[in-house]
Amino acid sequence: MFAKNLKFLREKHNMEQLDLAKKLGRKSSSSVSEWEKGKYTPKLKVLNEISKLFNVDIDKLMNIDLSSGDENKNIVTIYNQLNIERQTKVYNYAQHELEEQNKIIDINEIREKQGIYLQSKVSAGTGILDLDPTYGETITYNGEIPNHYDLAFLVSGNSMTPTFEDGEVIFVEKYPNPINGAIMVVQIDDKAYIKKVYLEKDNLRLVSLNQDYDDILADGTNNIRIVGKVVF
Incomplete structure (x- = not known):
């Protein structure tokens, strides 16, 4: 519901995604775009x-369809302009549609009940070793799930903002070799990272999207393991 409400409120206030992002202190619109797609929900501070900003209670922002208020006003206005006979037809049709709707199982509810298995955490910061499968857990997930992925991880740190936030779930397709320029999960010695990967003559360079973080270089003296490529 949050994703739909955010887009509704933004458009109602004649804002582009970048306008909203700047009001929230962000340099690009990528986070706003992903929020509106339902990929993930921002932290409480951002909420x-x-x-x-929109003068809306958080509970309503998260749980109530705010766009329905305007739609309901339009429906009632039109309904009141109909004569009694036509109002009766509208009521009977709406009643039938409601009965049919109640028979439908919401696929999103099924997805939430199934949940996803989180393999572990990967660092979007200075590195954290947490790839041991014994650290995994099953969680419910409300965002969009790719059609194909092999592993799911929880991002730890903020070096990949604004594309990936701390605490966000990422999906990874296993791939044993580095792909130049791709965002991948890589283990260097005893630390695991999510970074952009660049192949150089004698090094493997791991680059953060957040410019506050330095690049990480690995060479033949390091134990390098490519876990896989992040899929969107």
């Missing part, structure tokens, strides 16, 4: 900022 509070959005709530204040």
